[in-house]
Amino acid sequence: ASAAAGHWRARLSGLRAVTPLPFDRPPARAHRTRADTVVDVRLTAAASAELYDFARRHRVTVNAVVQGMWAVLLWQYGGVADVCFGATVSGRTPDVPGVEAMIGMFVNTVPVRVRTDPEAELAPWLAELHAERIADRRHDHVALTSLPRPGGRPGGAALFDSIVVFENYPVDTAAFAALGADLAGLDAVEVTNYPLNVVVSAAEELALRLVYDPALFDADTCRAVAGHLVALLTAAPGAARRPLS
Numbered sequence: 001a002s003a004a005a006g007h008w009r010a011r012l013s014g015l016r017a018v019t020p021l022p023f024d025r026p027p028a029r030a031h032r033t034r035a036d037t038v039v040d041v042r043l044t045a046a047a048s049a050e051l052y053d054f055a056r057r058h059r060v061t062v063n064a065v066v067q068g069m070w071a072v073l074l075w076q077y078g079g080v081a082d083v084c085f086g087a088t089v090s091g092r093t094p095d096v097p098g099v100e101a102m103i104g105m106f107v108n109t110v111p112v113r114v115r116t117d118p119e120a121e122l123a124p125w126l127a128e129l130h131a132e133r134i135a136d137r138r139h140d141h142v143a144l145t146s147l148p149r150p151g152g153r154p155g156g157a158a159l160f161d162s163i164v165v166f167e168n169y170p171v172d173t174a175a176f177a178a179l180g181a182d183l184a185g186l187d188a189v190e191v192t193n194y195p196l197n198v199v200v201s202a203a204e205e206l207a208l209r210l211v212y213d214p215a216l217f218d219a220d221t222c223r224a225v226a227g228h229l230v231a232l233l234t235a236a237p238g239a240a241r242r243p244l245s
Helices: 002-012 045-057 062-078 122-137 173-178 219-238
Strands: 037-042 082-089 108-115 162-167 196-201 207-212
Touching (some): 002 108, 062 108, 062 122, 062 162, 062 196, 108 122
Parallel strands (some): 162 196
Antiparallel strands (some): 082 108, 196 207
């Protein structure tokens, strides 16, 4: 526990403020966030294939590319190069003794801190982000409430206002078909207390769902955010050696 606490203290050291979002109506102090409204977009099959190939060639996960592009987008929106958002993880790290025999939900949300550099080349920068996430993974079980807040804010204050959820678990439709079941149109909206949520599903066409609080964002704003993220992900394979700026 002490090693995990030390890791996160070091990772979050010097983080000065919560990363700004393009709110249409900034939350009031007493606002209780309820993100339950969605915008759905997809990359084309061709763009998705190029993105998957780009990740393989540079030995990073597609999740790392998505997180990197989300960080770039937050930087572009807020003008803050040192950004932080959340990432949902399984919580079943090998460092937890006996975790493979435990039953129940271990899902956790942990911070992803990303320092953007206008002069950094995209591919090496993503490789660094990927390596940092591997280092973080050993400590993914730590409770979010125990982590230090930006600028010394109290423990109940927000550490971030957006999260990225990457879903790459397969649905075995063949197995269901063998049982006489036909699955189609599966859909669910998970309500969260974060103002803006990016849910990414790995498929032939990479699917992006923005889940947002309509009290804080207009639909047009979130459609624009989704479109900008699609544009960054589509452009990434052709920009491996270009600077982030």
